[in-house]
Amino acid sequence: MTILRLNKIDKRFGGIKALKSVDFEVEEASIAGIVGPNGAGKTTLFNIVTGYYKPDGGYVIFDNKNITGLKPHQICKMGIARTYQIVRPFKDMRVFDNIMVGAKFGRPLDKRNPEKWAREVLEFTGLINRANEFARNLTFTELRRFEVARALACNPKILLLDEVLAGLNPAEVTVACEMIKKINKEFNITIVIIEHVLKGVWALAEKVMVLHHGEKIGEGKPEEVFKMKQVEEAYLGTRWEAVA
Amino acid sequence: MKVLMALLSSKQIAALTLFIVVTASVPVFGGTYAASILIIVLSFIALVSAWQIISGYAGYILLGSAAFYGLGMYMSALLTPILTLYGAIPASAAVCFAAALGLGVPFLRIKGPYFIIATLALGELIRNIVTFTETNYFRTLGRITIMYDLTTILYLLIINAVAVILAVYFIKNSKFGLGLMSIKNDEIAAESCGIPTTKYKLLAFGITAVFMGSTGAIMASRAGYIDPDIAFPAYISIYTLVMGIIGGLGNLIGGIVSAIILTLLFEIFLSMGNPYPFGILLGILLILSVLLRGKRVTLLRIFRMQKITVQKPLSPAK
């Protein structure tokens, strides 16, 4: 079943066309990837799905409901949570309270206790021993995990991850990938992950969309997409980075 | 009462009772002069505590307390003849709430330092408009208000102050308060965690306005005569902000302590016939609180500066 469907999404910023008629579908319980060079429009796409920008054309269907034009907090409550490429912790609040915000304000937890859930999330992401620390004191790598933790605490049906692997060393990438897979399997949460190189989503995504200058130039399994000519051209010059 | 007992610790209840007993017995033991000073102390306690909601918690630094204080005064002056003061206080507070919701829609979209200046301009704008309407349409400079006796005013202000303190305390420990603090830290992230930021900010602004308005409404019946300069003085806006900052942003007790100390200091200078050295002292205290931040200077321990995070202008979500 399709849980998220983008239909002919257009977005302009002044003169620049950030997105040109982009279609994309995400299967429930799958992991999907979006890749593309810097400025391709990946983050803009997330901003449209989460309601920060209104698309100039097209619409977004989530869980069989048209969510175009809803406010970000409404969309979060319906079950879409996201992380930010540039992390946005509530710096002057304790890590635990940060997570509690997600637990209390995100998609309703049914009968679960928010505090218990928050602790569960912290344990899962390995931040439980930092629970009483102020978020401003977290390290770079911890902040990356923290972003995922807070989004996870929102109890989403679908989790949008914006370049959560960027800047991590190979060992950390492996750990993070394991964590993402576990979120997908254990919590049964659909995942869309943005990376600017294909390699980032290679081991994770069942399906990848490649964006370039706001256009979808390829879609399919990672290894299929890798062979596509137009994708290779888009990455020309950065191809080695894309592969290596 | 039972609810209160359940929600407050025994220490807090003791402190609150002590506060009520001490303030309420001032007219009995201290006489009129002490009572009249206490009235000013109590109104600043209410103002600065109310200020904490929108500024200390939600992070929108309000420099326009005078706008709601004065609106409350004017509404009370108009309504007390009809409703008596007891009816006029809630009515004025309700008007302030409505005004805050109306003004909040455009104003709370203004971020950071712009908000501070805009609210300063707001207070001055309202004062100028009221002056203009009064002189041109009502052909008057000021209005006579119905006076109530000192003790009544004092007791009303005690109730008012306790009500604000309790309200602020409960907000701080509620889901609403958690939402406000997230907004102060990062409004975009707050929204994407499911917090209805616009609604929360408006509500916070409204509650702040309610208590500033009720304070003004009571003070109108203390004044006997009001005009725009009495109702909307810029110093109300400035002192409220200074007390809030010196006491610590979001620090309820700190704000109250600095309201007490600063008002008493002000009254001492005023009684010597020259209030200006107080302004100078206030400026120096503020400067010291920045320069000595983090250092353990005893006097400044109570006057501890808290880090103030001014919201940055809303940037596109990255």
Add this chain to the structure above:
Amino acid sequence: MVIEAVGYTLTIGMRLIVAGIIIGSAYALGALGLTLIWGGARIINYAHGELVMIGAYVSFWLFTAFKVPPPLAIPFAAGVAAVIGLGLYLGTIGRLTRAPEEMESYGLILTFALMILLSNSVAWMFTSDIQVYRWMMVPIDFFAVSTLLNRLMIPIICLPVAGIVLALMNKTWFGRGISLVIDNDQVAGLVGVNVRNAYFGILTIGTITPAIAGLAWSFNYPFSPFIGIEHAILAFVVVILGGLGSPKGSIVGGLLIGIIETTLVYLISPGLRLAIAYSIFILVILLRPSGLFGRK
């Protein structure tokens, strides 16, 4: 009939524009300082209006006590303002790490403190009474507009000073360093600009220009120790209209606000002068926070 009406409107229009430029030149010079401090040192100077007020009082005092004509008082007003600028420098940049967050919040509190400190000090020295003094108050015809010579002295003082500051910024090595710092202080540091000196320059120029504007204001309009707020708010409008950190923008914005204000005041009511100015300010903030010429 029609021609008369058109002629009448033109004369009125002319008058409003001249009056607007006259008052706007003072706004422009004042705002020049605010925009430098705001755009360059990332400090919103809440004490801006107090500097205007101080300039007015220095001139007033020298004139009434020693008969010094206001233009000759410029160095004194500038000197007093520069001392305040030095204090601001020592209190902010000299003390704090240059993390933008810190600068913003502590700069805010410090200038706020300065605002309270200065207005109360002047009130202590001169009482809080409203002051007026007359200098060059003779009628004069100027471009078919009859006005007073003292009014005309406002642009005669303000525009050249503004010109000197602009020239200093564009033509001298030091001034170009300041411009670079306004653009991007890290890059400026890399290309060899002494950033600390530049900050010092920014704060000094930024405190001097409003004081001179206040001096020009003082022999035209009444003033008191507590007029700061209205001047500050007006300067904030100008700076936001003209774009943060843009000296030219503040000149254009100042003249523009002068003209808009005089026109609206003429059309609506003089009693609402400040209400109109504040409304313009709030509208500008709401509708065009990045300024007329700013990037959106």
